[in-house]
Amino acid sequence: MTSTQPSSIETREVKKKEINERSFIRKLLKNRIAAFGLFVTIFMTIIAILAPLIATHSPNEMDITHSLLGAGVDGHLLGTDNYGRDLFSRIVYGARISLIVGVSAVVFGAVFGTFLGLIAGYFGGKLDSLIMRTMDGLFAFPFILLAITLMTVLGQGLVNVIIAIGVANIPGFARIVRGQVLSVKEEEFIEVTRSLGATHGRILFQHVLPNCLAPLIVYGTMSIAGAIISEAALSFLGLGVQPPTASWGSILKDGKDFLVLNPQMATFSGLAILITVLGINLFGDGLRDALDPKMKV
Amino acid sequence: MSDEILKVENLDVHFRSSASIVKAVNGVNISLKKKETLGIVGESGSGKSVTATALMRLLPKGIGSIPNGKITFNGKDILSLSDKEMRDVRGNDIAMIFQDPMTSLNPVFTVGDQIEEAVRTHQQISKKEAKLKAIEMLKVVGIPEPEKRVKMYPHEFSGGMRQRVMIAIALSCNPKLLIADEPTTALDVTVQAQILELMKSLQEKNDTSIIMITHDLGVVWEMCDKVIVMYAGNTVESGKVKTIYDNPLHPYTWGLLESQITKNTLNGNKLPAIPGSPPDLRNPILGCNFADRCPYAKEICKTTKPEPIEVEEGHIVSCHFQTKSNRLERKELVYIE
């Protein structure tokens, strides 16, 4: 409901100004909780980037004779998994998969969703109802179920995970952007630009799209958190990235089977997910308050 | 005086807002008898609503406080009542209606529900009796087809009708005191007159005392027996309406009067007749509150606070140059530029 309500010209102008003057960054950092969220997010990103430096072992190096070791034994910080692989190193490398999938899937969903939302809202009419009916249809599937169904069709693999979660993300972006477009479209400057002979493409990308940025950024940030959980969920169900690639979800899946012998596997892989997702959500909350307080995702 | 229904002495109200204290009301005095109507006038932000809210003890919890003052209502010391005792007073002995009838009624309950609730909060009567009472009250406030209307929701009523409903709610328990906070500001002129007329006739019938908060001196002349003129949390002038109508003394009151003239001559297009704006109530003010905007201000006004002085019987003014012995020469229309 919130997304389709036209916000007044005034508030949007204020919003634009804030983005331009970057005063929202100050607002954001003043919000200590959001700053903490940003810190956690950056921290996790650094771990993912520097994984080879941080990991103490190769994440896929098996040593069956040293499987399921306890934390701290034999220089394994968190012990080893059922194949004798170093758990700490696997979790560190798992950050890469989570963040790659999280960001790529959301970019995928955002690009297609924004495009569909833009043309649906801008051109209206039959095209609009065709697109939005399809989006409504996609919305009828629980997010994770849509991703699961797509994965069964696509088969395991990193790219397929990104596509599956990305597709599931499309309708959300389409709805938000369409709502924004509808409210922007009414405004005078669009009329003026059109009467000056601007092409549809130019109006859409130079005038309409920038006005959608604030909600897109907020929604996109929150969606990354959701995408990370979805990737982990798919891997947990054995539908994610191909083994032996380390992913938090697949470590958790194995950890569930060795819960009694080695509870660290399940505990720490899940904690890694929780901390990352919490960090992004805290940051997203702050972003919303700073950029688009009226939005309620 | 035995028929004195409300006495407020030296009422102060403070608000805590992000590390500073807003002194919204300073030393307000009120004395109101049975069946009397008191007007409180003043610009926006002068503390009228805050005063009224304080009387009901409905200041926002943890933010608003009453550091000083005494409120005696019907012999009871309001500020020492327990929460439960205070709830028995609210809506029952003192009722309140608000400025904006469009937002003052709860949109998700029927009008009937909202009247019945008021009645049943204070009287032990059955649902059926309450329903009849609601219909009766709608009839009293002049709403046609009350049996049908009682089942409708606020959005199905016009602004004037909603204000009538608010009055019906307020009067449903026969309060001794009705506080009306700008009850007609949001309504158009003809409806305003009807609502005021209604309040007056109901007051006659029920012997209710009224505190009428308004921007509009015209309303005061029409409705009230006494008036308090407030500026920036202070009472600058008070007295009988007749006295002040004939002989307004405070420069701020003069300003208000002129703004009324402007309003009338410009067909209701209100202009800020008094240039400037009220002082920031977070900062302590040394002299007269009005000094920054007063065309009569002299050096002393910036340094010394004028004490309230009874310049003639019952007519109290706070201005250095309006005393028993001294009078200011009023200039014509100085506020309009």
Added chain:
Amino acid sequence: MGKYILKRLVDLLPTIFVVAIIVFVITRLIPGDPAAVMLGPQASVEDIQELRDDLGLNEPLHTQFFQYIGDLVQGDFGVSLTYNQPVISLIMDRFPNTLILAISALVIALLIGIPAGIISASKQNSVMDYTVMVISLIGVSIPIFWLGVMLVLYFSVNLGWFPATGMGTMDEGFITYIKHLVLPSITLATIPMATFARITRSSMLEVISQDYIKTARAKGIKEFFVIGKHAFKNALTPILTVLGMQVSALLGGAVLTETIFSWPGMGRLIVDAIDKRDFVVVQGTVLFIAIIFVLVNLLIDVLYKIVNPRVNYSSGKGGTGK
């Protein structure tokens, strides 16, 4: 009201139709030959051909599509090869189990989440408020499949209070039945609970500053009723919107929860079917869940009307989702 429901129902038909198309398209997207995939690498060419015939895969695409829609209209969701049973009867066997789990979770979520949000809003910026906010933020961020596993670790493995897997039957006694239900329903309840707390708080905060709340207080009503009756009923609309969306999250979460706890519901059915490459079951169950979601949102639309008298009866707006 009846007329309105009928109208909304008719409005929903295109959505259900689109949902069916989506499922059809997705399953036809399977790279290679679905029949070959289903039968696995050892299958003979004849077997595959036979299965293709059975599944109607040798027909032109549009014939397949109309066949599929025609079957659906008659409630025929296809026949499972691995179970040798109509998909709809497989679903109906398990649907009640999922329903029990989802409803318990929803009840827990509403009973805890909403009061927490109300208290939080009415004591804004208090310690209580911050506590609720922090816990609910963790709640919306928690991967429930991890939470489920941790609950099993602590309450089943370590403490032995609750069984780790399976669903009790009433024959084993009410207590056993409930014991089996506790961990799965808490797991499934977490996200909706946290979400309800958050939306209730923000919605209540918006309402509490409204004029009619002042009116209610001025009537001398107890604060409990001012908040619980006057404010809450006005705060309900966004909560209902979220409720509609949470049904989707519940049905999705059920897939994960049922996997962790070996709960014999539709989620397990899907995951098992994926393992067995039984696409007919996956397709049918997913479609069934989507239809349930659409219908639940119809119910939410009706609730909107009951809660909010300002919603116009004659207009069909109000919509699913947001």
